[in-house]
Amino acid sequence: MKDLFSVKDKTVLVTGSSRGIGYSIARGFAAAGSVVLINGTSGESVKKAVKQLLSEGLRVHGIAFDVTNPAEVEKNIEKIENSVGPVDVLVNNAGIHRRAPLEDMTMEEWNKVVEADLTSVFIVSKAVAKYMITRRAGRIINITSLNAEAARPTIANYCAAKGGLKMLTKSMATEWGKYNILTNAIGPGYILTDLTKPLSDDPSFDAWVKSEVPLQRWGQPEDLAGAAIFLASEASKYINGHTIYVDGGWQACL
Numbered sequence: 001m002k003d004l005f006s007v008k009d010k011t012v013l014v015t016g017s018s019r020g021i022g023y024s025i026a027r028g029f030a031a032a033g034s035v036v037l038i039n040g041t042s043g044e045s046v047k048k049a050v051k052q053l054l055s056e057g058l059r060v061h062g063i064a065f066d067v068t069n070p071a072e073v074e075k076n077i078e079k080i081e082n083s084v085g086p087v088d089v090l091v092n093n094a095g096i097h098r099r100a101p102l103e104d105m106t107m108e109e110w111n112k113v114v115e116a117d118l119t120s121v122f123i124v125s126k127a128v129a130k131y132m133i134t135r136r137a138g139r140i141i142n143i144t145s146l147n148a149e150a151a152r153p154t155i156a157n158y159c160a161a162k163g164g165l166k167m168l169t170k171s172m173a174t175e176w177g178k179y180n181i182l183t184n185a186i187g188p189g190y191i192l193t194d195l196t197k198p199l200s201d202d203p204s205f206d207a208w209v210k211s212e213v214p215l216q217r218w219g220q221p222e223d224l225a226g227a228a229i230f231l232a233s234e235a236s237k238y239i240n241g242h243t244i245y246v247d248g249g250w251q252a253c254l
């Protein structure tokens with residue numbers, strides 16, 4: 001029973017982990033004894049994150065690639081499998097925003113967000129699942145959003161992508177369960193990161209968040225690590241296709 005929540009010695013790939021929520025999830029796994037792969041598009045920011053985590057005595061490697069590029073993904077997943085070890089846990093965290101009123105949203109703004117927040121999960125998961133299927137073992141955790149359930153103005157592209165990701169999570173759970181690959185999602189509420197800086201810098205939005213969320217504060221990136229570790233551990237071995245909302249209780253109230 002003492003090892004029920006253990007992720008010790010697991011190899012964990014967290015996409016988009018050079019900063020923000022991905023970085024905190026990566027740090028949480030590494031502090032719990034996993035070997036963690038730090039990813040992002042910029043080699044420099046990946047290097048910086050790896051340097052920081054190594055200085056804390058954690059076992060991490062850096063691997064920069066663009067999760068929206070299928071050829072780059074295939075090549076780098078193969079590299080990880082051959083040089084670091086079999087990927088036991090994949091956390092699909094990378095994501096972006098391009099905000100605009102729906103009637104002014106350009107095709108580029110629409111496509112970029114759907115590509116980065118939804119299609120990338122299909123690309124990376126397929127590349128990793130190829131190996132997990134052979135091993136008949138794996139955990140996949142998709143980072144969706146409160147916006148998979150409720151919309152806000154100026155982010156129709158993001159809401160559609162995250163809503164789609166909620167259903168892709170269920171599809172992966174449905175089709176890959178027979179291979180002992182468990183797929184679940186985490187839906188963060190409003191978390192303080194670079195992505196939400198334009199919102200937290202706006203005093204009226206900041207006040208709105210604090211008044212709406214029952215815990216009366218923004219989430220911190222560190223608030224997400226526990227749920228991710230749970231979904232990667234033995235403790236969750238019969239949970240498949242579910243979303244855990246880490247939102248301070250936002251969805252519980254009107």
Ligand SMILES: NC(=O)c1ccc[n+]([C@@H]2O[C@H](COP(=O)([O-])OP(=O)(O)OC[C@H]3O[C@@H](n4cnc5c(N)ncnc54)[C@H](O)[C@@H]3O)[C@@H](O)[C@H]2O)c1
Binds near residue numbers: 018042067189
């Ligand atoms: N911050 C929030 O309030 C919040 C709420 C709900 C969901 N989320 C989701 O959590 C995830 C992380 O958000 P965050 O706030 O930490 O964002 P962030 O902007 O701070 O970090 C995003 C990370 O993703 C990486 N990334 C972006 N595009 C990439 C690509 N094509 N290939 C590889 N890496 C890429 C960036 O380099 C960075 O490391 C996103 O999926 C986001 O939608 C965030």
